[in-house]
Amino acid sequence: MGTALGSLVKMILVTSLAVFGFGGCTGSPGNNEPAPAPSAETTEAEAGTVNGNVNDDSDSKTLVIYFSATGTTRGIAEKIASATGADLYEIVPKEPYSDEDLNYNNNDSRATKEQDDKTARPEFEDITVDIEKDYSTVFIGYPIWWGEEPRIMDTFVESYNFEGKTIIPFCTSGSSDISASSRNLEAKAGTGNWLSGSRFSASTSAEEIKTWIAGLGLN
Secondary structure, three states: OHHHHHHHHHHHHHHHHHHHHHHHHHOOHHHOOOOOOOOOOOOHHHHOOOOOOOOOOOOOOEEEEEOOOOOHHHHHHHHHHHHHOOEEEEOOEOOOOOOOOOOOOOOOOHHHHHHHOOOOOOOEOOOOOOHHHHOOEEEEEEEOEOOEOOHHHHHHHOOOOOOOOEEEEEEEOOOOOOHHHHHHHHHHHOOOEEOOOEEEOOOOOHHHHHHHHHOOOOO
């Protein structure tokens, strides 16, 4: 009987070790770390491309051209192009702006440094429409950065001759108006008949855009 009892005790001990041993392994924190989440660092500026809505009709005389780092100005530009039947084109920076580049609270961010330097001239990708030859009316759109136009817009207006064209600036901003940036761009362009521009918010409706355009007296 002593032998049988001893065998029974050994069997119980072996079974217990097996159960608790496997349980300890599966509960190890080192073996249950979650997989890293996919990166979501691609910004709208990085993903942005030239808008392909260019009318091949040679009778088209109006162009809406814009720079948009976050998509707000793009939305307004699309509404203007829709209301006027104009061609639509995006100014794309050669070096896209990341979220960190646009960090207004960082004095060392790219956009802050550019805005602090009035001689900064960020480059943009080649523009494939003939602005000087094919258009008599040009809407120029951009966001307001630190109360003024982004320096890439200075690069743009200094790159073209707007002689004989009607230029209508428009901007997007939460509160800053367009007056300072419009004056800056007109002075830097040096040519063109510049009309008073307008500021829009992201929530501006298509009807509000149409009312504004009707008051410009373009026809």
